[in-house]
Amino acid sequence: MSSPGFPLQKVSLVMLLVIAAGCASLPAEKPTLYQQFGGAAGVNDLANAFIMRLAEDPLVVDSFADTDMDQFHGHISDQFCNLMGGGCEYTGRDMVEAHQGMNIDPRQFNALVEDLMQAMDDVDIPQGAQNRLLQMLAPMYGDMVQ
Amino acid sequence: MRKSLVNGMLILALAIPTQSVLAKSRILATGGASPIEGGGGGGISPWAVIAGYASTSEWGSSVFATKVATDDLQLDVAGVALGFNNRFELSYAEQSLDVDPLGLTLRQKVYGAKVKLFGELLYTKMPQFSLGLAYKKHRDPAVPELLGATDDSGTDVYLSASKLFFAAVADRNLFLNATIRSTAANETGLLGFGGPEDSRSIVFEGSVVGFLNDQWVVGYEYRQKPEHLSAVAENAWQDVFVGYFHNKHLAVVAAYADLDEVAGLPDQTGSYLSLQITF
């Protein structure tokens, strides 16, 4: 122990410096999913584009005949923002309750997913971010389609 | 011959009920490509997906033409498939294999049927499972019989499981399929059915596909093969491919295929090109 421990200490110090330098020079953190969607403004734009697509889709448009679209816009935006970790609170009904009695079939579900995919293209959401939102929505299939 | 087949396929496809049930409700690429034995799948292996884009109460169809060219072999395939309700599939394909060094042509017809059992390709944890049949009838059985094949026809039975995983790798979607097949066929049936070594085998097939985006895919396939004949060796097939789904009507798949030894001809590697039209 009395022997000069200096080589080891020196090595440790160099290692620490390297690690510190490595951390400091790490690339800026990857944007969160919410940021990739453009934050509140981006999600708002997406909800608009989505509703435009739904309105043009004969397989789903009739289901929304009696829906308050302003409220739907607010709820779908909050839901997406919440799922993306944007910190919004979703105050709408749960997915089973919101869709029960509509007899949604797989064809309509596919149609709505495709409308959403096209809406995400319309507002230039990057492919990877699109896939991540779809990943979170896909399991809701069982809540809506019997 | 080929011309009359293609005409027949077009008539069939056009006869499909149109407009009200014009099928296009499933998501792009979920009908798969057209494997060499017809139906919906990869290039050399069937998948649990139903050909075409038909969803609930809809009809869908696909027609395809494929060419595989290795050093000594040319395989030409053309076929048609019908899908209903995203549950039932019927298919027909004609294969013609030119074995250049021997000046031979071997041809067979493949009639297929597939039913989706349970599960869902995109939306549920449970993969989509389908059960399929392929009845194959050889048209030039003399050579296969010389090599020791015991039958000029045979039926494959297979079970496939398919699943798409969203954002699985680097936020890209990943598709996996596994197929287990009971078959009497030698070299898919082009060298007849059964033989001195065995009459039937269970083989495994696997496909891995990565979606670069909604239209472009890259993948790898593996197909285990039986060894019923003693006169010639039979090996597993593999390929790596790039697929482009232009829209729900047109898809192209190009691959580099490794067929190993076929009909006594070693190291058969080469190109695979397939064009698929869906309605």
Ligand code: HEM
């Ligand atoms: C993953 C897929 C889906 C998601 C994430 C989703 C999400 C939502 C949300 C958040 C609401 C608002 C609920 C509320 O305000 O309490 C809603 C309402 C609604 N959804 Fe969906 N939905 C999906 C699929 C579908 C499908 C396939 C249809 C039918 C074609 C559909 C039809 C409707 C209708 C008509 C309403 C309004 C209900 C009303 O006015 O009371 N949804 N959906």
